[in-house]
Amino acid sequence: MKSKWLVVLILIICTFSAVACGLSEDKKEQEQAPEKSTEEDLIVIGFSQLGAESDWRSENTKSMQSTFTEEKGYKLLFEDGQQSQTNQITAIRRFIQQDVDYIVLAPVTEDGWDTVLSEAKEAEIPVIIVDRMVNVADDSLYTCFVGSDFELEARKVTEWLNDYCKSKDIAADELHIVNIQGTMGASAQIGRTNGLRKAASNYGWDIIAEESGEFTQTKGREVTNKLLRQYADINVVYCENDNSAFGAIQAIKQSGKRVGSNIKDGEVMVISFDGVNHEALLDVVSNQISCVAECNPLHGPRVEAIIKTLEQGGMPDKKSYVDEKVYSAQDEVSAIMVNDKKYDITILSEDNVIDYYIENQMKTQTEN
Numbered sequence: 001m002k003s004k005w006l007v008v009l010i011l012i013i014c015t016f017s018a019v020a021c022g023l024s025e026d027k028k029e030q031e032q033a034p035e036k037s038t039e040e041d042l043i044v045i046g047f048s049q050l051g052a053e054s055d056w057r058s059e060n061t062k063s064m065q066s067t068f069t070e071e072k073g074y075k076l077l078f079e080d081g082q083q084s085q086t087n088q089i090t091a092i093r094r095f096i097q098q099d100v101d102y103i104v105l106a107p108v109t110e111d112g113w114d115t116v117l118s119e120a121k122e123a124e125i126p127v128i129i130v131d132r133m134v135n136v137a138d139d140s141l142y143t144c145f146v147g148s149d150f151e152l153e154a155r156k157v158t159e160w161l162n163d164y165c166k167s168k169d170i171a172a173d174e175l176h177i178v179n180i181q182g183t184m185g186a187s188a189q190i191g192r193t194n195g196l197r198k199a200a201s202n203y204g205w206d207i208i209a210e211e212s213g214e215f216t217q218t219k220g221r222e223v224t225n226k227l228l229r230q231y232a233d234i235n236v237v238y239c240e241n242d243n244s245a246f247g248a249i250q251a252i253k254q255s256g257k258r259v260g261s262n263i264k265d266g267e268v269m270v271i272s273f274d275g276v277n278h279e280a281l282l283d284v285v286s287n288q289i290s291c292v293a294e295c296n297p298l299h300g301p302r303v304e305a306i307i308k309t310l311e312q313g314g315m316p317d318k319k320s321y322v323d324e325k326v327y328s329a330q331d332e333v334s335a336i337m338v339n340d341k342k343y344d345i346t347i348l349s350e351d352n353v354i355d356y357y358i359e360n361q362m363k364t365q366t367e368n
Contacts, residue, residue: 042075043102043307046095050108050132051083053183053215054243056274060106060131060297067300083108083183089116096123102310103127104303105142109185110135117141128306130299132187139318143310146302146320150188153293154195156326156343157271159336160291161236162203167332170263172204176233180213180220180248182240188215188295192240192273208234213244220247228255236269242280242292245272249288261290261330275327284329285353294324327356 045068049061061078068074077100079091085108095103096119103125107113113134118141120127126143133145165175179196182189193210200207208231213220220239228234228251237252239245252259252268260267274280275292283289306316325346326336335344348356 039075041073042070043073043311044075044077044098044100045102045104045307046077046079046091046098046100047104048079048081048088048091048095048106050081050088050106052080053083054241054274055277056241056243056295056297057215059276060299063298063300064104064303065300067304081108085109085112089113092116092120096120096125099123100125102307105129105134106131107134107187108132108183110187110190111185114138114141126310128303130303131297144306144316144318144320146299146306147322148188148295148324149321150191150295151195152191152321152338153273153295153324154192155199155338156336157238157273157291157293158195158199159338160326160328160333160345161271162199163333163336164261164290164330165263168264173206174263175205175236176231177205177207177236177238178224178227178231178234179207179210180223180237180239180244181210182212182215182244184212186215188273189240196238213239213247215241215243217243217247217250220244221251222247224248224251225254228252228257234268235263235266236271239270239272241295242272242274242276242289245270245283245289246279249283260287275325281327281348281353281356284327284348285350287329290328290330292327294327296322296324 047064052058052061065076065078068076077095077098081088081091088108092103092105093116103120105127107129110133114136117127117136121141129142129145131147134142177200179193181193196207199205209227211223211227213223220243224237224247237248239248248270249259258267259270261269263269269290270288271291272280272289273293273295275294276297280289280292284292302320309316326343327346327348329348331347333345335342
């Protein structure tokens with residue numbers, strides 16, 4: 001079934017891309033061509049991206065690169081940190097030397113930024129933090145943050161798990177959970193780990209082990225393989241992003257166990273975060289991933305809105321969080337409550353998964 005839908009999705013993606021390109025060309029022909037900006041007119045942005053460890057990160061980079069183009073009046077200086085804070089600090093200092101107008105930082109970890117951000121402040125260059133937060137003694141060292149509330153994402157999926165187990169009469173002490181964490185010290189890892197720990201404490205769940213999968217498929221498979229050999233009673237694998245979930249699914253199948261939501265029948269449930277690409281959504285429909293908390297990577301337009309506000313002399317909100325969905329194919333839970341707020345669960349099926357994928361692609365085209 002999954003391969004069939006992959007073929008259908010590929011055909012739709014190709015068609016969609018062709019239509020999108022055609023619409024773009026038509027729009028260009030209809031609009032009067034603006035005068036070409038000179039180098040001096042461009043707003044120069046130095047973007048320090050932490051790496052390219054996941055599908056989410058790739059989409060985040062594309063969003064930034066497609067937003068900050070010369071046609072729109074920007075010059076983007078892009079630096080890939082390759083998962084190294086040292087590389088990112090070097091990049092920021094290079095941006096300062098180049099006298100950029102703005103620095104955008106997607107930090108690999110939260111700590112260790114005080115000195116270099118102080119240098120940027122001294123140079124009077126606004127710093128916009130995206131995706132992951134920084135932990136600094138003086139929050140005036142950065143102008144604002146835009147990204148996800150990672151602990152809220154975790155609260156959503158853990159509430160889903162609690163409600164699902166209630167619907168299936170699965171007692172709290174029957175859950176034996178391993179957490180395949182992300183890059184240690186990253187905001188996403190901290191928030192998603194803390195959210196799971198708090199839920200386990202509240203509901204009496206057993207967290208057998210926690211180990212970093214580094215947000216990658218290879219490491220996720222490696223770590224899950226090891227944990228499955230160590231613990232025979234694992235029945236929930238909580239993965240802190242989709243790529244590590246893909247690796248965990250491979251490991252579970254290779255071990256001879258079954259992936260799925262029927263814990264009482266011996267299946268191993270996989271829970272994940274991101275929901276960025278078609279494979280993750282298809283895995284939800286095919287019951288390979290039981291629940292996914294969406295993590296929206298399209299920060300380019302949001303950062304542009306912040307820069308426009310600053311250019312006009314305004315002051316954006318210090319922290320801006322994006323709205324995100326929760327996906328599942330299990331219809332036992334249609335909504336959850338977190339902090340007295342209701343969040344509907346988006347139930348995916350064979351009939352609507354392609355629609356939701358196209359909706360996400362349309363959103364990408366619109367926002368970029």
